[in-house]
Amino acid sequence: WLESAGIIVNKNMIPFDERKPTQTSGLRLGTPALTTRGMGAAEMKQVAELIHQALSSNGDEERLTRVNKQVVELCAAFPVPH
Structure with a gap:
């Protein structure tokens, strides 16, 4: 479920x-x-919550899609440096 959520x-x-x-x-x-x-403690808490949501989804595709959207948004806010 984590991979389906983008984690x-x-x-x-x-x-x-x-x-x-x-x-x-x-x-x-x-x-x-x-x-x-560039993520810090606040983002680590957010990531922990996203992991919890993904694992609690029991494979529900709609819930995993919502988590994935949040993962994509978080990654977009903190792009990989070149």
């Missing part, structure tokens, strides 16, 4: 996980991509 994360192993290394159970939320764009 990209990495699957990662977590310390002391009893699952096989090929069965990752953690997510990596990298903030360098956000800080490079």
Whole structure:
């Protein structure tokens, strides 16, 4: 659901996980991509809320589309520097 909302994360192993290394159970939320764009604490809270909305959508396409629109707007306000 995160990818459908325009939010990209990495699957990662977590310390002391009893699952096989090929069965990752953690997510990596990298903030360098956000800080490079100039986002600060307020935007991090907004991103956290967008992640929550996407995960709470239960795959509802209309809700994911709304989240995606907000993600696109946030990214447009903080373009990637050249």
